[in-house]
Amino acid sequence: AVRDYLSPVLKESKFKEHGRITPEEFVAAGDFLAYKFPVWSWEKGDASKARDYLPTDKQYLVTRGVPCLRRATALAYTDADEDAERLLSIGDLSSTGNEADEWVETHAGRASDIDSGANPGVIDDIPDVDDHTGEGALASAMGNVSLSGANGDGVGEIPDMDEIPDMEEEDLEADDDEATAAPRVTPTSRIIDSSEVEVAKGNLLQVRTYDVMISYDKYYQTPRIWLIGYDEASINLAFNRTPLTPPQIFQDVSADHAFKTVTIEAFPHSTSLQAASVHPCKHASVMKKVIERMNAGVIEEQQAQRKAFASGPASPKDKQKKWLFRRASGNGKEDKTPTTPGEEEMEGMRVDFYLVVFLKFIASIVPTIEVDSTTAF
Amino acid sequence: MPIVQFAPFSSLVQPAFWHALTDLKIDVLRLSDEAIPVSGSYSSGRSVKDRETGTEIALGCNLSVGGEAFQTAVQAPSHSVPVTGVFKNFNTIEEFKAADKTALFNSIADEIWNSIVVDRSTALLTRFLLITFADLKKYKYYYWFAFPAFVAKPAWEIDGEWKPAGEEFDDDTLSTIQSHVQTSPTPFFLIRPSQKCGVPEIASLEQYDEFFANVSPEQRTIAFLDPSALSTNPGWPLRNLLAFLRTVHPAYTYRVLCWRDAELPVSGAWKSRFGVVHQGTGELAKDAETTKPAAVGWEKNVQGKLGPRMADLAPMMDPTRLANQAV
Structure with missing residues (x-):
């Protein structure tokens, strides 16, 4: 936190050069995300933790109740799965129909080959970073956090029921209220309740939900993602809804990242809250690569459009020489001045898309949490 | 004619709520177990399509309480509507067990009924009751929600x-x-x-x-x-x-x-x-409009019985456990 405190606020935008963004650009991209996908909204957070380089009412972005149907640990990726890759186009977003904009989605339409009912993706132990004897297997230690602890099987672990005071009061109200929907609904219904998914599918499908937050990391000058998980339906078909423990959250992180880049840390906009977070030290370089690729596609498309435009009826706009990139000192806000479509698109990928792209990148780290609402809905 | 069956509310307590409760208990309530106002919210029901099977899966009928629950004039999250409730925290597990839950429940049901027959207002139609016992040393929170709703006779x-x-x-x-x-x-x-x-x-x-x-x-x-x-x-x-x-x-x-x-x-x-x-048949009993009907709505626990729930936040709050993880 000291490092965060001491590091200067990034003033100059160079998001295309190095993938980092300024707080102003973070706000611009956040506004765009919240506008385009209303599940996202800005939050104030704890007033004592407010960052002065961000507007007080736009400290971080949050979306609640993001579904997570399976455990990432059940998605072991093998060569045979290559067929399952599918190109996703986000063309309508960037208003280019270009192939370069397409995105590879893995595991498309692939049924889990692991009977997750029998093998609920138990992470026996957690690898020590220095200990490579486990050969990539998720084994070893991460402190004494362990799933196979006192609670037996790790999944759907319910807080020790013995500790809940024995105060069932069946006489509190008539149990057979005819107008209260039972946890199960008629089998004819096409929409099934999350509490009975296991029954309906025959294999375990453990629905969880996540609250996902995006904050701005001043030191790394990138967005940073935070996760708080809840049990939605557990294996005994009852609602549990208790917050997930760290080991349970790690089940939803892809094996390449669990215990390496994803850790439990104090959420910066709260005085006490702890959340799982993807460490942002590599975000900038990954984002740079992704943006470079996308930008090339966007510009190509724009040039094609421009040519078509130029060969069409003469327009005074043609004479305007547009620089392909946004000016480096732009601060996102001037982006919002309305321009004609042709003019606007010549600028390459705009910083507003930054968070949309960022979410696609995060989706690869937490493949089963549907953070990327741009394809999930 | 099928009877209308209503999907009951399920409580969804954000961890921030337990943090807020901890602060409130230590700094404000101390040993007081007065009932205080609390607020929550709900939004329209969501379902998600399982990309592997194509089945539509309904997420729960949630009423959520968050970290702002004890603040006055709280703004509901976007796309949600606010709900007010009554919160009562007990100092010991024995008091929590022995609480006169029927009386607490009925007092809220009465409030709702009065808002209907006296105020003829819909502002207080959805209310909830939350009783808790916070074991602060162990980071364990025992809680029980109730969402009073009137039983229509006939259904x-x-x-x-x-x-x-x-x-x-x-x-x-x-x-x-x-x-x-x-x-x-x-x-x-x-x-x-x-x-x-x-x-x-x-x-x-x-x-x-x-x-x-x-x-x-x-x-x-x-x-x-x-x-x-x-x-x-x-x-x-x-x-x-x-x-x-x-x-x-x-x-x-x-x-x-x-x-x-x-x-x-x-x-x-x-x-x-x-x-x-x-x-029913449309025939109304004469007093149906003025007599308060019975109300139901205690939330069931994980086993589907009427009973309290517990949130164990030690993995996310206990400093020693967090320190162990942070190596």
Whole structure:
């Protein structure tokens, strides 16, 4: 936190050069995300933790109740799965129909080959970073956090029921209220309740939900993602809804990242809250690569459009020489001045898309949490 | 005629709430176990498509409380409507067990009933009760929610079944409702076709009499923001809404729209449901409008029994455990 405190606020935008963004650009991209996908909204957070380089009412972005149907640990990726890759186009977003904009989605339409009912993706132990004897297997230690602890099987672990005071009061109200929907609904219904998914599918499908937050990391000058998980339906078909423990959250992180880049840390906009977070030290370089690729596609498309435009009826706009990139000192806000479509698109990928792209990148780290609402809905 | 079965609320407590409770208990409440106001919220029911099987999975009918629950004048999260409740924290587990839960529950049910018959207002139709015992040293929180709802005798029945809203209303109508709900979410509202042509008109439930004055019963629609996503079960708030309608605006049938579309549908398939409900044979007992009906609504625990739940936040709050993890 000291490092965060001491590091200067990034003033100059160079998001295309190095993938980092300024707080102003973070706000611009956040506004765009919240506008385009209303599940996202800005939050104030704890007033004592407010960052002065961000507007007080736009400290971080949050979306609640993001579904997570399976455990990432059940998605072991093998060569045979290559067929399952599918190109996703986000063309309508960037208003280019270009192939370069397409995105590879893995595991498309692939049924889990692991009977997750029998093998609920138990992470026996957690690898020590220095200990490579486990050969990539998720084994070893991460402190004494362990799933196979006192609670037996790790999944759907319910807080020790013995500790809940024995105060069932069946006489509190008539149990057979005819107008209260039972946890199960008629089998004819096409929409099934999350509490009975296991029954309906025959294999375990453990629905969880996540609250996902995006904050701005001043030191790394990138967005940073935070996760708080809840049990939605557990294996005994009852609602549990208790917050997930760290080991349970790690089940939803892809094996390449669990215990390496994803850790439990104090959420910066709260005085006490702890959340799982993807460490942002590599975000900038990954984002740079992704943006470079996308930008090339966007510009190509724009040039094609421009040519078509130029060969069409003469327009005074043609004479305007547009620089392909946004000016480096732009601060996102001037982006919002309305321009004609042709003019606007010549600028390459705009910083507003930054968070949309960022979410696609995060989706690869937490493949089963549907953070990327741009394809999930 | 099938009986209408309402999907009960499920409590969803954000960890931030337990943090707020800890601070409140230590700094403000101390040993007081006075009942204090608390606020929560719910939004329209959500379902998610399982990309591997194509099944639509309904997420729970949630009422969530967060870190702002104890603040006054709290703003509900976007697309949600606020709900107020009564919160009571007990100092010991024995007091928690021995609490007179029936009295607490009935006092809230009375408040709701008075808001119907005296104030004729819908503002307090959805209320909740939350009793807790916080074991602060162990980071364990015992809690029990209740969402009081009146039992209709005879029960509400539906003509046919709940059907997709798209079969009853055209896309323009539903789009108008969608944009209305998105800009100003309200728990309950009224819809009538436009007097001229084009977009439907929307009004609050308090305007029932004048808004529906010249509208035939077949065109009066009562809508509510439905936290349930189950195709055959409307959410819990409808229960008290129907009790309100029966008392304040008696009619034989009500056309009910369960509003579930937080966003415009991508494929044109609206998730909202529509149905026409009526109570029994339509014959009303003379005193039905003035006698307070029985109420139900204690939340069941993980085993599906009436009992408290526990949230164990030690993995996320205990400094020693967090320190162990941070190596």
